[in-house]
Amino acid sequence: MSTAAPATRVDLEYTGSERLTMNMGPQHPSAHGVFRAILTLEGEQVVGIDTVIGYLHRCHEKLAETLTYAQYPSIASKTDYVAAMTSEFAYVRAAETIGKIEVPKRGQYLRVLAAELQRVASHLLWLGTWCLDMGGALGGGATIFLYCIRERELILDLFESLVGARLLYGFYQVGGVRYDLPPLWADTCRRTVDLIDQRIGEYERMLEDNPFFLARTQGVGVVSRELAQEVGISGPLVRGSGVAYDLRRTEPYSSYEDFDFRVPVEPGGDCFARYRVRMVEFRESLRIVRQVLDGLPEGPISSRPGLKSVAQVRIPKGEAYARVEGARGEVGCYLVADGSAKPYRMKWRGASFSNLAILPHVIPGHKVADVVAIMGSVDPVFGEVDR
Amino acid sequence: MEWLTPLVAPFIVLNAIIGIVTYVTLLERKFAARMQSRVGPYRVGPHGLLQPIADAIKLMMKEDVVPTAVDRPVYNLAPIVFLVPCMLIFATIPFAPGLGVADLNIGILFFLAVSAMEIVGLFMAGWGSNNKYALLSAMRAVNQVISYDLPFIFSALVPVLLAGSLRLSDIAAAQAGLWFVFYPVVGQLAFIAFIVSTVAAENRAPFDILEAESELVAGFRVEYSGMKFAIIQLAEYAHVVGASFLGALLFLGAWAGPGPEWLGPGWFLLKAMFVFLLVTWVRWSFVRIRVDQILALSWKVLLPATLVLLIAAAIVVVWRGTPGV
Numbered sequence: 150m151s152t153a154a155p156a157t158r159v160d161l162e163y164t165g166s167e168r169l170t171m172n173m174g175p176q177h178p179s180a181h182g183v184f185r186a187i188l189t190l191e192g193e194q195v196v197g198i199d200t201v202i203g204y205l206h207r208c209h210e211k212l213a214e215t216l217t218y219a220q221y222p223s224i225a226s227k228t229d230y231v232a233a234m235t236s237e238f239a240y241v242r243a244a245e246t247i248g249k250i251e252v253p254k255r256g257q258y259l260r261v262l263a264a265e266l267q268r269v270a271s272h273l274l275w276l277g278t279w280c281l282d283m284g285g286a287l288g289g290g291a292t293i294f295l296y297c298i299r300e301r302e303l304i305l306d307l308f309e310s311l312v313g314a315r316l317l318y319g320f321y322q323v324g325g326v327r328y329d330l331p332p333l334w335a336d337t338c339r340r341t342v343d344l345i346d347q348r349i350g351e352y353e354r355m356l357e358d359n360p361f362f363l364a365r366t367q368g369v370g371v372v373s374r375e376l377a378q379e380v381g382i383s384g385p386l387v388r389g390s391g392v393a394y395d396l397r398r399t400e401p402y403s404s405y406e407d408f409d410f411r412v413p414v415e416p417g418g419d420c421f422a423r424y425r426v427r428m429v430e431f432r433e434s435l436r437i438v439r440q441v442l443d444g445l446p447e448g449p450i451s452s453r454p455g456l457k458s459v460a461q462v463r464i465p466k467g468e469a470y471a472r473v474e475g476a477r478g479e480v481g482c483y484l485v486a487d488g489s490a491k492p493y494r495m496k497w498r499g500a501s502f503s504n505l506a507i508l509p510h511v512i513p514g515h516k517v518a519d520v521v522a523i524m525g526s527v528d529p530v531f532g533e534v535d536r
Numbered sequence: 537m538e539w540l541t542p543l544v545a546p547f548i549v550l551n552a553i554i555g556i557v558t559y560v561t562l563l564e565r566k567f568a569a570r571m572q573s574r575v576g577p578y579r580v581g582p583h584g585l586l587q588p589i590a591d592a593i594k595l596m597m598k599e600d601v602v603p604t605a606v607d608r609p610v611y612n613l614a615p616i617v618f619l620v621p622c623m624l625i626f627a628t629i630p631f632a633p634g635l636g637v638a639d640l641n642i643g644i645l646f647f648l649a650v651s652a653m654e655i656v657g658l659f660m661a662g663w664g665s666n667n668k669y670a671l672l673s674a675m676r677a678v679n680q681v682i683s684y685d686l687p688f689i690f691s692a693l694v695p696v697l698l699a700g701s702l703r704l705s706d707i708a709a710a711q712a713g714l715w716f717v718f719y720p721v722v723g724q725l726a727f728i729a730f731i732v733s734t735v736a737a738e739n740r741a742p743f744d745i746l747e748a749e750s751e752l753v754a755g756f757r758v759e760y761s762g763m764k765f766a767i768i769q770l771a772e773y774a775h776v777v778g779a780s781f782l783g784a785l786l787f788l789g790a791w792a793g794p795g796p797e798w799l800g801p802g803w804f805l806l807k808a809m810f811v812f813l814l815v816t817w818v819r820w821s822f823v824r825i826r827v828d829q830i831l832a833l834s835w836k837v838l839l840p841a842t843l844v845l846l847i848a849a850a851i852v853v854v855w856r857g858t859p860g861v
Contacts, residue, residue, distance in 0.1 A: 171668050178753060193672075193827055284823030289742060292820050295572040361742050361822045364829050517672070517751050518826045 168196070171517075175204045179282040179521040182531030186508070188520065195520060198512045200505070205535040213495035218244050218462040221492075223319030225482075228497060229533035230316060232271035234263045235475035236482075236497070236533070237321040242402065242471035243484040244323045244492075248464045255448045256325030257404040262441045263311075263320055264403075264473070265434040266338075269345065270304040271476035272427050272434075273297045276352065279424075279525035283365050283518075293352065300348055303341045310334060323462045325451025335442050342435050349431050356424075366421040370511050370523035373418055382504045384478025385430065386527065389423035391416035396474035403473075408440045420526040460490035477501050477528055499533040545637045546627070553626050556805070557773045558588040560812060567813060568820045598762035603666070606759060610664030615760070615767040618657025622771040624650045625778040630705040632791050632800040643704035644696060647782060648689050651737070654775060655681045658746075661768065662756035673746040673755030676827055680745065681737060683834035688733040690842035694726035695786040697849045708790035715789035722849050727787045729842050734779045735815055736830065738772070742822035743830055776812065783811040 174185035183204035189197035209228055213221050225240045226233035238260060245252065252260070277297030284290020305315045310331055312318045320327055356362045372382070377390035387394050395412040397405040413429035415422035453462070464486040472481035478500030487493040504527050512520055562577065562584065569576030577584030602611070627650075628643035630636035640646050655678060662674020696702055698719060699710035716723045736743040747755045757768050784790060784807035791800030825833070 169668060169672075171672075173751075179751065190672075193676075280823060284741070289820055289822040290824070292568075292572050295574065299573065355821075359822060361825045364825055365823055516826055516828060518745070518824070521751055 167191075173520065175201075179524065181278065181524065181529055182534075184505075184524075184529065184531055184534075186512075186520065186524075188517070190517065193516045193518075195512055195515055195517060198509055198520075200508055202502075202505070202531070203535050205531045207536065209536040210495050210497060213240075213492055215491065217459045217490040218323050218464060218492070219456055219459045219490075222321050222323075223317065226317035226319065227532060228499065228536050229475065229477070229480070229501070229530050231274055231530045231532075232267050232476040233317050234267035234320060235473060235480050237318065238264055238403075238473045239471055239475075239480045239482040240484075240495075241321045241323050242473060243469050243482040244462070244464050244486070246469035246471050247467040247484060247486045248323070250324050251452050252325050252403070253449045253452055254404065254446045255329075256450045256452070258441050258445050259326045259330070259450060260321060260403050261405065261408070262438060263308075263318075263326070265437045265441070266304050266307060268434045268476045269431055269438075270301050270308075272431055273301040273304075273345075275427065275476075275525075275528045276424075277301075279522075279528070280356070282521040282525040283362075289359075289361075293355065296348070296352065300345050303345065307334070307338055307341060310337070322451065322453075322456070323464075324453030325449070327451075327456075329450050330445075335445075338438065339442060342438050346432065346435050349428065353428060363421070365518075365522055366424060366526075367417075367419060369420045369519050370515065370526060371418045372507055372511060374416075376507070376510055377418070380503075380506050380510060382478065382507050384475065384500055384504065385423055385426045386478065386504050386507065388413060389415050389426045390418040396472060396479060402471075407444070408437050410434075410437050420522055423526045463488065463490050464492070472498070475500050477530065477533070478504055480533075497533075497536055499536060501527075501529040501531070501533040502536075505529050505534055549626055549631075549637050550623065553623065553774060553777070554770070557770060557777050558592060560773055560777055560809075561591070561769075562588050563809065563812070564816050567816055571817075571820050592766065595766035596763055598765075600762035600764060603759050605666045607664040607666060610660050611666075611759070612664075612764075614657050614661035614664055615764045615771070616657070617660055618654055619767050619771040619774070621650045621653040621657070622774040622778065625775070626781070628704055629778070629781050629785065630708065630790075631804055632797075633705065633709070635801065636705075639703065639705050642702045644692060644702050644707070644782075644786075647704075647778075648685075648692060651775065651778065652681070652685050654771070657771070658756055661760070662746075665756065665759040667759050669752040669754070669758050670756045673752045673758075677739065677746040677756065679827065680739065680743065680830060680834075683831055684733050684736040684743075684838075687729060687834060687838040687842045688737045690839070690846050691726050691729040691733055692782070692786060693846055694722060694849045697846070697853050698722075700853070704785060708785055708792075711789040712792060715787065715792070717787040722845060722852060723787065725845055726842075726849070727783075729838065729845065730783055730787065731811070731814060731818070733834075733838060733842075734783065735818055736834070738776050738779060738815075740776065740815065741819040742824050744824060745827050745830060776815065777808070780808040780811040780815065784808040 169190045171188045171190055173188055174180040175183040185201040187199040188195050212224060216224060222237040222240055225236040228236045277294035280290040280293040308318060309315045311334060312320050312328060372390045374391045377387050377392060391414060393412055393414045398412050410433045413426045415425050466486060466488045468485040470481055470483045472479050480500050481498030483496040484492050485494040511523055566576040577587035580586040580590045625647050627637045628640050628646050630639055658677045659674045662670045695707055695716045698716055699707040701707060717727045739746050757765060760768060784804060788807040791804045793803030
């Protein structure tokens with residue numbers, strides 16, 4: 150698909166110097182996957198960008214029609230493989246909304262726990278890769294990247310002891326979650342959370358006291374409040390443009406109303422504002438994790454019996470749209486059920502896909518080096534864009 | 537020690553330099569690994585000591601891929617044109633009193649002039665590759681190297697003024713009492729300016745916009761492989777090592793150090809490695825800055841600053857009366 154609308158070409162007082170068309174991607178060190186940007190350059194200045202997506206299309210929506218409600222959550226992980234818990238969450242919530250299935254309190258809390266740990270892991274990867282884009286694999290960016298990966302590993306270790314998998318989980322199931330906390334898991338989790346909290350302070354000092362980092366991010370890729378709302382971006386991007394919009398707060402789900410947390414909003418709209426929003430979100434997510442561990446109620450983890458066959462879950466006829474606040478923004482799942490064990494139709498609303506739409510509005514007028522900084526601050530995951 | 541014969545000396549120096557440059561890569565990798573809480577190369581030989589040799593052998597065995605669309609003479613010649621000035625800079629460096637290839641009376645001028653010539657090879661590589669990334673990188677290189685050679689030269693001229701000689705061995709000898717880096721105010725500022733402009737003139741992160749693998753993939757060397765790639769790498773590291781030796785000579789007193797006189801070259805190497813690690817430390821802690829910001833930093837900050845510094849050094853020398861410490 151190409152968004153070659155005339156609006157993406159911006160004529161910046163064409164001075165007659167020779168234009169150069171350069172391909173960035175689909176195989177490119179900073180493409181965050183398989184993204185192709187056809188840049189029109191005038192010297193170092195980008196005057197036009199055509200974006201091409203679809204290189205990672207895997208027929209996820211068709212696939213969902215062929216898999217049962219018990220099977221698909223594990224596959225839903227593969228849409229956004231960096232924050233795999235989120236898409237599982239949206240899918241099971243859609244199924245539960247149609248079937249009017251209640252989730253026990255403990256199950257809800259465990260869902261929040263996994264979702265928030267996942268947000269921290271995803272933001273860690275974002276910070277690392279973003280700095281890698283700006284700083285180079287053979288420079289200071291690699292240093293931050295390796296620090297972030299070190300902390301992300303700790304969270305993946307937690308997931309491994311909880312679910313048995315490190316990247317694609319299948320933790321959520323219709324009616325609740327699949328596994329309860331193993332013994333001593335909560336203590337390990339608390340230690341990890343404290344450690345990460347401290348390390349995030351170190352990153353903040355390393356980056357914000359660094360004039361080069363500020364020079365690369367402040368005032369770069371400004372998304373105004375109006376543009377943000379018009380294009381329909383969500384998550385940290387829209388909050389970085391001064392819009393206080395967080396689904397966990399505006400329409401609380403899965404007991405989010407029980408927890409005390411702050412929704413960070415930065416009015417700047419530039420890469421630095423988006424960075425600040427995510428840095429605060431780190432802390433708030435860690436706070437929620439602590440609150441979950443403190444207030445975890447006793448009881449069953451699922452309102453449905455344990456799985457004995459894949460076709461065990463049947464959802465009555467109906468349709469529903471459920472959305473959750475993922476690490477990258479609003480992840481929505483539209484589900485049409487026909488009373489069988491498989492959905493009739495399923496549609497994803499990927500946060501990265503909608504967020505990516507901001508690029509043609511922002512990038513023209515910037516330098517080539519800013520393209521990767523802006524791209525990184527959008528934090529796209531192409532598994533979720535192309536599905 | 538007497539001057540070595542004109543044929544033997546370059547041979548020894550060239551091979552020693554290649555040896556040092558090869559092992560400097562290991563030093564940098566180990567240093568960077570420690571900064572990033574890693575171990576670094578560890579498998580080849582004890583503590584990865586044979587890693588540079590393994591790397592060299594690997595690069596020699598690689599197929600030399602030449603894309604069909606390249607401008608062949610320019611493309612093939614570029615690595616050599618790049619390497620020669622980077623090796624020539626060692627010609628005037630005295631490694632101990634009287635131990636060097638040629639102790640020219642305009643030694644530092646020769647060093648600065650030759651090291652500015654590397655841009656020719658760099659641009660040839662970028663142009664001859666017939667690749668858009670390489671071309672952009674070559675354009676950036678010309679911009680950057682020209683902008684940073686001026687502050688580089690100005691900051692290197694401060695010790696020249698203080699010592700009152702362009703001959704490198706005289707500059708080193710002038711620091712027998714007080715290393716120029718400890719010279720009040722002027723010395724420290726000049727050293728800082730020297731380090732910054734060295735990093736930039738060597739195109740190392742955070743000023744590595746011509747390599748910029750997240751934007752331009754690998755810049756001017758994107759189409760090079762095998763031994764040609766190795767030669768480009770060798771040249772870059774030789775330049776870095778050469779500039780580190782110059783820094784140690786201009787500011788850190790060259791071969792001055794405790795112990796007997798024959799330890800002099802050892803001290804010199806140690807100080808050069810200190811300068812190298814300083815540059816490496818900068819490299820692995822900053823994100824890359826943008827091309828327009830790099831140029832602004834050079835023309836608006838570094839160039840006036842070094843010029844003022846040079847004038848200040850001149851005033852100090854005039855006020856003190858006699859050149860030399």
